[in-house]
Amino acid sequence: MVSQSSAAELNIDNVKSAILVDADSGMVLFEQKSNEELPPASMTKIGTLLLIMEEIDQGRLSWEDEVTTSSEAAGMGGSQVYLKQGEKMTVKEMVKAISIASANDASVAMAEHISGSEEAFVKKLNEKIDRLGLKNTQFKNVTGLSESGHVSSAFDMAMLAKELLKYEEITAFTGSYDDYLRQDTDPFWLVNTNKMIKSYPGADGLKTGYTSEAKYCLTATAKRGEMRLVSVIFGAESSKERNQLSAEMLNFGFANYVSETFNKKGDILAEVSVDKGTPEKVHAELSQSLKVIEKKNEHAEYIRKVSIKKHLKAPIQKGDVVGEVHVYKGDMEVSKGLLVLKKDTNRATWSELFTRTWKKSFFAN
Structure with missing residues (x-):
């Protein structure tokens, strides 16, 4: 800052x-x-x-x-x-x-x-x-x-x-x-x-x-x-x-x-993969509105970068933090927010994991 x-x-x-x-x-x-x-x-x-x-x-x-x-x-x-x-x-x-x-x-x-x-x-x-x-x-x-x-x-x-x-x-x-x-x-x-x-x-x-x-x-x-x-x-x-x-x-x-809203609370910014989860892929949303503040009449250009935690494993609850979003003006970070899971991801059953593995193997061939 x-x-x-x-x-x-x-x-x-x-x-x-x-x-x-x-x-x-x-x-x-x-x-x-x-x-x-x-x-x-x-x-x-x-x-x-x-x-x-x-x-x-x-x-x-x-x-x-x-x-x-x-x-x-x-x-x-x-x-x-x-x-x-x-x-x-x-x-x-x-x-x-x-x-x-x-x-x-x-x-x-x-x-x-x-x-x-x-x-x-x-x-x-x-x-x-x-x-x-x-x-x-x-x-x-x-x-x-x-x-x-x-x-x-x-x-x-x-x-x-x-x-x-x-x-x-x-x-x-x-x-x-x-x-x-x-x-x-x-x-x-x-x-x-x-x-x-x-x-x-x-x-x-x-x-x-x-x-x-x-x-x-x-x-x-x-x-x-x-x-x-x-x-x-x-x-x-x-x-x-x-x-x-x-x-x-x-x-x-x-x-x-002046304050500008870059993204609103609840905006979906990523889809995350959850190891052994059901569902296997879940949306990640902003926990709070992502805002930037700039000098009046500046109209700066911003770059948004999303980072997701590695090796997410089920079960993960709705609202758990799974990543971050960062907003940059040039090389300077001017805002950041947390990405949270939009809904619960439970651990997949043995049969779900077997079916999932079989499909991946079948379509790979």
Whole structure:
């Protein structure tokens, strides 16, 4: 990923680090010290929310599951919704508390519910970060409270945001300016810590952060038309400054770039052979729309390359990743997507394999 701009085009020298990326392709449109390791404060919760959404997507967690608050979760300081030990809330309510109010107590409660302890959840989160290839992030907790060695970078945070935004439901939470918990008993008003939700057209997330060490941080996202951008600010001097500079970066992106859909989610881009499978050949489709972002009026030429995993063996389930598609502008990769199996491929029976072998031998002669 190559920066398409220079720091001279945006005056954001007052912050420690910054980046602007296209949320679909991951292309970097602007960056300033984007790989510097810094404390991310509550932007950490982008990672926490990512694992929660994965658990829901994979069916191991549902929105209506009840989560019981432990004494440790109830004792968390900082931003919180004042959960009491033994208090129960649904996953949906907990995610609402994390997304809108940046609740540390809800973050720890969810980590314990999913992994048994915050430590086990953090281990899983760092393993996810490693799989994503993010080199400048190491989390020590799920809240972002200051802790030695708890670091990330603007680039890594943008990539975590990109992953989280694949779950379209999340912006229903992060894009809500206010809401309530405990409506039937003791109503608790939640107000979004991200004021850009109200002030910036198209903004619907994603996460603020502040500690005395990290200063004011913000991972913001906004969508206009088909284009969604993510901006990240580390180390602004005030919440007003972080909002203003985030808006300037987003304005720069929307004013100078346009998003084009190269292929839509579900488009069939290959037919794959599955060893000992029935059917033997199955279509592979895009798991997400494949988009490119380019400067307005550029009209560049692109090349698409499809690669399929070798030695695919049955059984393979619908939705399993079987390949990748890459889009290039010249020698530079500008977008990529995953190819998944369109339907289940079961293991062929002995008689099917015998018949298949006989036909190949007969027609070969």
